[in-house]
Amino acid sequence: MSGLRLYALVYLAFLYAPIALLPIFAFNDGTVIAFPLDGFTLRWFRELPQTPALVASVRTSLWIAGSTALLSTVLGLCAARAGTMARFGGRDAMMGLIMLPLVLPEIIVAVALLVVLLALGLPLTGWTVIAGHTLICLPFSTAILGSAFRALDPALEEAGIDLGLGRAAVFLRVTLPLLMPGIIASLLITFTISLDEFIIAFFLTGTEPTLPVYLWGQLRFPQKIPVVMALGTILLVISVVLITLAEIARRRAAARATGIDSGA
Amino acid sequence: MPDQTNTDAEAAPAGRCPIIELSGAHKHFGDYHALRGIDLSVGAGEFFSLLGPSGCGKTTLLRTIAGFEALGAGRLVIGGRDMAGVPPNRRPTNMVFQSYAIFPHLDVGQNVGFGLRRSEGSRAQKAVRIGEALEMVGLAGYERRGAQALSGGQRQRVALARALILRPDVLLLDEPLSALDKKLREQMQAELRRLQRQVGITFVLVTHDQEEALIMSDRVAVMFEGRIAQLAGPQELYRHPASRRVAEFIGMMNFLPVIATGDTLEIAGLGRVPRAGLRSAAPDGQGPPEAGIRPEMFSILYPGEQTGRRTAQGTVRETAFYGDMTYYEVILDGTERPVTISMKNMPGRMILSPGTQARIAWDAESVTLFSAAW
Amino acid sequence: MAQADPGSVRRGRALIAAPALYALLLLAGPLGTIVLFSFWSQDFLALDRSPTLGNYAEALREPLYRELMLRSLAIAMAVTVTTVLLAFPVAYFVSFKVAPARKALWLFLITIPFWTSYLVRVFLWKVILGFNGVVNASLLGAGIIDAPLTFILYNPVSVVITLTHAFAPFAILPIYVALERIDHSLIEASRDLGESRASTFRRVTLPLALPGVMAAALIVFIPVIGDYVTPRLVGGPSGLMIANMIQTQFLKLNNAPLGAALAVLAMLIVTAIALVAGLALRRFSGPRG
Numbered sequence: 001m002s003g004l005r006l007y008a009l010v011y012l013a014f015l016y017a018p019i020a021l022l023p024i025f026a027f028n029d030g031t032v033i034a035f036p037l038d039g040f041t042l043r044w045f046r047e048l049p050q051t052p053a054l055v056a057s058v059r060t061s062l063w064i065a066g067s068t069a070l071l072s073t074v075l076g077l078c079a080a081r082a083g084t085m086a087r088f089g090g091r092d093a094m095m096g097l098i099m100l101p102l103v104l105p106e107i108i109v110a111v112a113l114l115v116v117l118l119a120l121g122l123p124l125t126g127w128t129v130i131a132g133h134t135l136i137c138l139p140f141s142t143a144i145l146g147s148a149f150r151a152l153d154p155a156l157e158e159a160g161i162d163l164g165l166g167r168a169a170v171f172l173r174v175t176l177p178l179l180m181p182g183i184i185a186s187l188l189i190t191f192t193i194s195l196d197e198f199i200i201a202f203f204l205t206g207t208e209p210t211l212p213v214y215l216w217g218q219l220r221f222p223q224k225i226p227v228v229m230a231l232g233t234i235l236l237v238i239s240v241v242l243i244t245l246a247e248i249a250r251r252r253a254a255a256r257a258t259g260i261d262s263g264a
Numbered sequence: 265m266p267d268q269t270n271t272d273a274e275a276a277p278a279g280r281c282p283i284i285e286l287s288g289a290h291k292h293f294g295d296y297h298a299l300r301g302i303d304l305s306v307g308a309g310e311f312f313s314l315l316g317p318s319g320c321g322k323t324t325l326l327r328t329i330a331g332f333e334a335l336g337a338g339r340l341v342i343g344g345r346d347m348a349g350v351p352p353n354r355r356p357t358n359m360v361f362q363s364y365a366i367f368p369h370l371d372v373g374q375n376v377g378f379g380l381r382r383s384e385g386s387r388a389q390k391a392v393r394i395g396e397a398l399e400m401v402g403l404a405g406y407e408r409r410g411a412q413a414l415s416g417g418q419r420q421r422v423a424l425a426r427a428l429i430l431r432p433d434v435l436l437l438d439e440p441l442s443a444l445d446k447k448l449r450e451q452m453q454a455e456l457r458r459l460q461r462q463v464g465i466t467f468v469l470v471t472h473d474q475e476e477a478l479i480m481s482d483r484v485a486v487m488f489e490g491r492i493a494q495l496a497g498p499q500e501l502y503r504h505p506a507s508r509r510v511a512e513f514i515g516m517m518n519f520l521p522v523i524a525t526g527d528t529l530e531i532a533g534l535g536r537v538p539r540a541g542l543r544s545a546a547p548d549g550q551g552p553p554e555a556g557i558r559p560e561m562f563s564i565l566y567p568g569e570q571t572g573r574r575t576a577q578g579t580v581r582e583t584a585f586y587g588d589m590t591y592y593e594v595i596l597d598g599t600e601r602p603v604t605i606s607m608k609n610m611p612g613r614m615i616l617s618p619g620t621q622a623r624i625a626w627d628a629e630s631v632t633l634f635s636a637a638w
Numbered sequence: 639m640a641q642a643d644p645g646s647v648r649r650g651r652a653l654i655a656a657p658a659l660y661a662l663l664l665l666a667g668p669l670g671t672i673v674l675f676s677f678w679s680q681d682f683l684a685l686d687r688s689p690t691l692g693n694y695a696e697a698l699r700e701p702l703y704r705e706l707m708l709r710s711l712a713i714a715m716a717v718t719v720t721t722v723l724l725a726f727p728v729a730y731f732v733s734f735k736v737a738p739a740r741k742a743l744w745l746f747l748i749t750i751p752f753w754t755s756y757l758v759r760v761f762l763w764k765v766i767l768g769f770n771g772v773v774n775a776s777l778l779g780a781g782i783i784d785a786p787l788t789f790i791l792y793n794p795v796s797v798v799i800t801l802t803h804a805f806a807p808f809a810i811l812p813i814y815v816a817l818e819r820i821d822h823s824l825i826e827a828s829r830d831l832g833e834s835r836a837s838t839f840r841r842v843t844l845p846l847a848l849p850g851v852m853a854a855a856l857i858v859f860i861p862v863i864g865d866y867v868t869p870r871l872v873g874g875p876s877g878l879m880i881a882n883m884i885q886t887q888f889l890k891l892n893n894a895p896l897g898a899a900l901a902v903l904a905m906l907i908v909t910a911i912a913l914v915a916g917l918a919l920r921r922f923s924g925p926r927g
Contacts, residue, residue, distance in 0.1 A: 008731040011724065012747060015806055018762035019751045021772065025765070034770030075657040082654035088647040094658040097666060103856070103912060105864020107881040108901050111888050112668035115675060115898070135664050138657060158332055159365035161352045163379030163430065173378075177369040196756050199866050199881075203889075215757050219871070225761075232758040239753035247746060 022236055026229040033225050044230035051227065057214035061195055064126050064210055068133040068194035073186045075134070076141025077179075083142065084149040095142075102139045109136060110203035117204070124206040132200040137190035144189060148182025188246070192239075280307030283433055283466050284329060289338035291324055291490075298324045300490035302338070306434075306468060311460050313469045313477040316487035317513070323438060325487070326470045330436050331355050343433045358427035359436040362443070364419040366411045372398070373407030376425045397425040400459070417448050424456075428463060437469045441476060453479055474514045478502065486510050507545050508634040511556050518603040519554040520596075522633065529633075531555045533596025533603070534576050537628045544633040553635040559606040561630035564592065564616065565623040573625040578603075580620045590615050594622060675898035685895070693899035703883065703900065710880040711907060713794055714863035717801040721858050722851060724802065725809035729850075732810075733817035745814070749807050756804065757867060763800040764872050767791040792874025800868050805861070809854040816850020817843075845922075852919045860908055880904055 026045070030038030049055065083095050101109055113132050117124065156178065160170035176183075198212040205213050215231075218224040284306040291299035298321045306312045314322040327333045328340065331352035340347040343356050358379070367375050377394045384390065391407075398404055401421035414422065420440055427435055440456075441449045457480050460467045471477050477484045478498040485495045494506040505511035508519075523530045527539045534555070545556075565571060581602050582593040590609055593602040605624065607613070616622060676693055679686045697703045732744045751759070766772045767790045774786035790796060820843065828838040866881040873879070880900060887897030 002735070004727060004731045004735060008728050008744075011728050011806075014803065015748065015751045017772075018759050018766060018803065019754060021762050021765055022754070022758070032770070033765050034768060035772060035775030075660055078653045078655075079657040082650045082657075085650045085653070086646040088650050091650065091654065094654050094661075097661045098657050100661070100665060103860050103908065105861060105881065105904060105908065107864045107866055107884055108669075108672070108905055109665070111884060111897060111901055112672045113664065114888065115894060116668040116671050119671065131664055135661070138661070142657070153363055153365060155361040155363050155365035156367060158330075158352070159359070159361055159367070159426075160378070161332075162330060162357075162359045163426065164353045164381070165379075166353060174367060178367075192753070198757055202866075203885075212755060212757050215755065216867075219757070219761055228758065228761075232754060235758075236754045240750060243746070243750070243753060247742070 019236065022229055022233045025226060026233040028226065028229075031223050031226060033222070033229070044226040045234075047227050048230055048234075054211075054214060054227070054231070057209050057211045060126060060208045061211040064129050064133065064201075065191045065194040067130045068137055069187045069191040071130065072134045072137035072141045072190045073145070073183060075138055076145050076186055076190075077183070079138070079142040080145035080149050083146055098142055099139045101136045106136060106197070106199045110200045113200070114203045124204055126206065126208055128204040128206070129201050129210065130194075132204050133194040133197055136197070136200065137193050140193065141186040141190050144186045145179065145182050148179050148185075152178055280310060282306065283308040283310075283343055284468070285339075285341040286325075286329075287339050289325070289328065289340065290336045291321075291328060291333060292336050298490055299328070299336075302490075302492060304485060304492065304495060306466060307482075308433075308466055309464050311457065311467045311469070311480060311482045313471055313481040313484045314487060315471055315474060315477040315484050315513075318472060320487040321490040322470045322472075322487050326359075326436050326438055326468065329434070329468065330357055330359050356433035357436055358430050358432040358434075359438065360420070360423045360427055360440045362438045362440070364423040364440075364443075366414065366419050366422055368411050370411060371407065372403070372409045372411060372414070372422055375411055375422055376407075376429055378426060379430045393429060394425075397429040398422075400428065400462070401425045402455075416444050417452065420444070420452065424459070428459075428465070432465065434466045434468060437467060439470055439472070441471070442473075449476075456480060478514070486513060488513075504543065505545060505556075505632065508554075508556070511545065511632065511634070516559055516604060517556045518559065519556055519634070520599070520603070522553045522555050522635075524553065529555075531631070533578070533599040534626060535574070537574075537631070542628060542631055542633050544635065553633065556632045556634055557603075557626065557630055559591065559604045561626060562594075562603070562605040563625045564594075564605060564607055565625055566613075567623075569623075571625045573627055576624045576626065578622055578624055580616045580618050580622055582618055583615060585609075585615065592616065592622075594624065596624070672898045672901055675895050676902045678895045680893045680895050683892075693896045694903070696896060697899045697903055706878065706880045706883050707900075707903065707907075709794065709878075710863050710904070713797055713801070713869075713877075713879060714859050716794075716798050717805065717862045718855050718859045720798065720802045721805050721809045722813075722854050725806060725854065726813055726847075726851065729810045729813035729817055733814050745811075748810055752807050759804060760800055760868050760871050763796070763803065764791065767796050767799070767872065791872060792877060794873070794877045796872045796874075797869055797877045797879070800872050801862050801865065804868065805858045808857045812853040812857060813847060813850045816847045816853075820846045848922065849919060852915055856912055856915055859911065863908060864904060 024037070025033050027040050027042070028037050029041035029043070079095065079098050082091065109132065113128070113135075117128055122128070152175070157170055157174055160174040161167070165173065196212065197210075198216065201210040201213050202216065209217070215228055218228055282305040284304075286305070287303050289299050289302040290297070300321075302321075302325060314325055316322045324333060328335055329342070331347065331350060335348075345356075347355060367378065370378070373391075373394050376397050377390055380390050380393065385393075394407060395404065398406055401424050403418065403421050403425065406418075406422075411419075411422070420443075423440070437456075441452055444452060453476060456467070456469075469477070469480065478501070481498060483495065483497050484501055486493045486501065488509060494501060494510045496504075496506075501510070501514055505514060505517075511517045520534065521532045523532075524539065528536050529539050529542065530536050563571075563573075565575070576596055578594040578596040580592055581595050584591040588609060590607050592605045592607065594605055595602050609615070677689045677691070679688075679690050679692055697707075728748070732741055732748075736744050764771075768774070769786050769788065769791070771791070773790060774783075777783045778786065790799075824842055824846070825838055828842045829835075833841060863879075864881050865879065866885060869877050869879040869882055881904075884897050884900050884904070887893045887900065891897075
């Protein structure tokens with residue numbers, strides 16, 4: 001084994017080190033998250049559904065992440081299309097502003113939005129979190145969809161028009177189906193970012209905390225932590241299964257695209 | 265270069281009413297002047313080619329006809345209707361794109377039927393039309409194939425079927441053969457020609473391959489820098505190039521320096537000929553006077569062979585064997601730059617080796633004069 | 639291709655209107671407000687709107703703020719350097735040494751740990767580095783140490799370790815992409831022209847990968863300098879960073895103007911560093927001479 005390969009494996013071990021602890025403490029029959037271990041139990045998993053605040057925060061996070069994904073992907077579609085079309089005055093400045101959150105620490109976005117919301121006397125709700133999350137997700141959806149638009153042969157849309165379709169029909173029948181992988185990628189990424197985002201949600205959330213905000217509160221109470229570990233384990237398994245499925249789907253699609261024959 | 269197109273050829277050929285009439289067409293892209301005053305008329309049922317090097321404006325011209333680019337100035341009439349403000353989807357034209365633009369998310373049948381309106385008959389009737397269109401391009405039974413699984417040649421056939429099924433007045437083809445390998449390209453050239461005769465639709469082809477344009481077209485417009493340099497049939501174009509540039513672009517041509525004294529011309533390496541009776545291309549305002557002569561218009565004579573033609577002497581410098589032909593580079597006596605001579609390989613004819621002295625026959629009739637001043 | 643086509647310009651403007659308006663209202667507006675706030679002052683519960691530089695003076699003069707700012711900068715730099723240095727060989731390995739068919743699997747393996755909650759991951763580092771944590775338990779168990787180590791948690795070092803882990807894929811992926819773009823015949827050409835493996839790496843591979851390295855550095859640096867969670871969970875009092883103070887000013891001390899001034903200063907630092915990085919990249923990666 002070459003030195004480089006050995007290093008890469010050690011690095012992988014470093015990446016996995018904290019994750020490996022999740023199941024260990026999720027099944028550990030002790031309230032203290034430390035070694036030595038106390039034996040096997042499933043009670044932290046059983047406690048999960050019996051914690052109403054946690055269930056509520058999961059529900060809140062899911063609808064916030066869903067709305068954010070939808071909103072930022074729709075706005076990202078507009079921005080990406082404009083960004084890959086003919087240049088016009090002010091376009092680059094506007095695109096720069098849309099992409100700006102990428103180079104701003106999230107805490108600054110969070111306090112800036114908080115100050116304005118408070119100054120306007122607007123209440124903090126799930127919608128204020130969605131507004132903030134959409135802002136930081138928009139650069140990601142714009143970038144993903146921008147590369148999807150750039151990968152699209154402009155002749156395909158022209159062919160649609162040439163064959164007699166109007167612009168709207170071409171968008172529905174040609175552009176949208178071809179962009180679908182990019183749209184799905186954008187939805188998944190923005191959903192994930194919103195689901196995991198803490199600092200903006202922490203500043204802008206109202207009476208209904210998102211999952212990360214709820215977890216943040218629990219981390220201060222040592223006796224709640226094994227339940228958090230159990231939840232983390234479940235989330236890890238779900239996301240690994242999901243990305244594995246997405247990867248398999250991607251490979252199938254790629255194989256079909258380069259396949260010799262899809263059958264008559 | 266002044267506008268010196270052949271005015272006879274600008275009009276549609278006799279017996280054909282014009283389907284496309286373009287006059288005074290200009291197009292700018294920012295500071296770039298892509299079309300600089302194009303006038304042309306394409307006859308119904310004609311196979312018409314736009315030929316030129318890359319950047320000459322031929323694709324822009326095709327895209328203005330299709331409606332993807334608006335004309336800066338000028339007038340475009342297709343089928344008697346002014347096309348100003350008519351979007352591409354309302355024009356009686358369809359296009360075969362350079363990349364073919366086969367929709368990757370649809371199968372072959374869906375691609376071919378893409379432009380059929382909902383109103384145009386039942387599902388079954390459409391299926392019949394799709395089947396017919398595919399049969400016409402030699403892809404019968406391919407309806408359910410995925411677009412991704414097609415070869416380059418098959419994609420092109422699908423693109424053709426998809427456009428022809430709509431029975432346009434004009435089919436526009438943007439370098440449709442450039443992505444194919446040589447063998448397939450030659451096969452498709454013949455097939456496109458056959459298809460065009462069969463359906464009787466006007467074809468306008470964009471190409472940078474002069475051979476392709478000559479083989480396939482009824483008429484060819486040669487374009488340089490946004491202007492039409494010559495518009496003529498293939499034979500006229502080859503035999504009587506209107507300018508030095510056209511002559512260089514179409515086929516191969518030797519250029520020899522010329523000195524004029526009174527009514528006699530002295531062609532370097534070939535000798536004196538009377539000025540009268542020599543054909544002249546239009547003056548192009550550049551370069552010294554030169555005599556142009558195509559490689560096949562020279563013959564290398566057998567030792568001792570008699571001929572009624574004019575003769576000259578030279579030395580073979582290089583030979584290139586092409587199978588059916590041999591190309592010689594010959595230094596004519598008294599010159600420094602070699603001329604290219606092509607000879608058909610025949611039984612009993614030896615291929616001369618470099619260094620051999622050769623006697624060369626030629627005719628004054630096959631010379632075209634190119635000049636700045638005349 | 640179709641520049642200056644009035645129809646497409648009109649459609650472009652219409653398309654960008656919604657996202658641009660959104661960014662103007664929810665980003666440009668609030669950022670402007672923050673800047674405005676930073677020149678105002680807080681007088682108990684009331685906001686004094688007369689312009690003043692007092693907040694900036696206090697932010698720069700007060701040793702606590704200055705120290706937090708400098709510490710944030712130092713930690714962010716340290717995290718950036720360690721993350722990029724540790725990540726480069728991995729990106730190089732995946733790009734150059736892994737068979738093409740297995741590259742996707744490696745990238746997949748590298749990204750999987752980051753699909754778990756950021757909060758939980760940071761908390762797990764606390765578990766690893768803690769008094770009864772994995773490191774101490776292992777070292778005690780192996781008899782290497784007699785008493786748990788205390789210097790590995792609640793200080794800047796633990797913050798750096800945790801953040802280096804948290805931002806690993808953000809460094810690996812841009813470097814990997816840059817390395818993938820390198821035409822391998824360039825490397826062969828260098829070897830053919832007589833360069834050794836090492837000098838080829840130094841004279842060809844590294845300069846061509848530099849844009850990716852710079853991108854990685856910025857992608858790590860920017861969120862790290864504003865990180866709030868990690869210093870709070872594993873930093874202890876000596877590992878707190880500027881984001882924690884901004885939060886305190888806004889939510890605890892109710893001194894929004896001072897918090898705003900600190901936020902503006904942090905923004906300025908990020909902008910300055912990004913500009914320097916951009917200029918350096920242009921200076922060093924372009925053709926020389």
